[in-house]
Amino acid sequence: MQQFAQRLFRGAPVSAAIATACTIVFAVMAAQARSLRDVVWDSVGAYLVLWGPEVRGLGAARAFTAGFVHLDLTHLVLNMLLLAVIGTEVERAVGSGPFALAYAAGVLGSSAAVLGFAFLTPTAGASGALYALMAVFVAIAYRRHVDPRPAIALIAVNVVYTFIAANVSVWGHAGGLVIGALMAWPLTSPNERVRWLSAAAALVGAAGAVAVGAAPATQMLT
Numbered sequence: 001m002q003q004f005a006q007r008l009f010r011g012a013p014v015s016a017a018i019a020t021a022c023t024i025v026f027a028v029m030a031a032q033a034r035s036l037r038d039v040v041w042d043s044v045g046a047y048l049v050l051w052g053p054e055v056r057g058l059g060a061a062r063a064f065t066a067g068f069v070h071l072d073l074t075h076l077v078l079n080m081l082l083l084a085v086i087g088t089e090v091e092r093a094v095g096s097g098p099f100a101l102a103y104a105a106g107v108l109g110s111s112a113a114v115l116g117f118a119f120l121t122p123t124a125g126a127s128g129a130l131y132a133l134m135a136v137f138v139a140i141a142y143r144r145h146v147d148p149r150p151a152i153a154l155i156a157v158n159v160v161y162t163f164i165a166a167n168v169s170v171w172g173h174a175g176g177l178v179i180g181a182l183m184a185w186p187l188t189s190p191n192e193r194v195r196w197l198s199a200a201a202a203l204v205g206a207a208g209a210v211a212v213g214a215a216p217a218t219q220m221l222t
Helices: 002-008 013-033 057-068 073-094 096-117 127-143 149-164 170-187 192-213 215-219
Strands: none
Touching (some): 013 073, 057 192, 170 192
């Protein structure tokens, strides 16, 4: 199993680190909750999950930490499989540094959308960032002059799933997809400097959007 994971994540150290972090966080929550289901509220996850009223002061970190929290084992496994398939390919294509910034932008962009349109809905998971990566994956296909339809179909299937499955954050997925689409073309540029700058700009923009979305939480203190 270890050798398989090493082959799967070869050349993608940031993707491997994200998967490891998500798995460790889930293991801690599961141990505290003594369950593999609904592990958030009876564990440290309650302090990491995104929830609008708590996103103020140091609580603003929830906009980022929520991307590493998963509700149950199935949620974790599905997201980590998608990260292993899509994330590794994107990381190898754009470089680990720009990928790390772009992934963080995807997490924050997803959280910003939730804060803006579903402020009172607790939200967690890597899905928003993964939607951003799926948008970048389409751009990679175009850059490589290969058929982009499989990548587009992957997004379409996941969008349909978003609307038919229970307990799925529509706004979280939408936010990730939008910021992914905005940075996809420059992030896949053959120019390394352009990749770095576009990823950094996306991260700054997403952080600014989180600050705007968190404003109601700050106003609650006054």
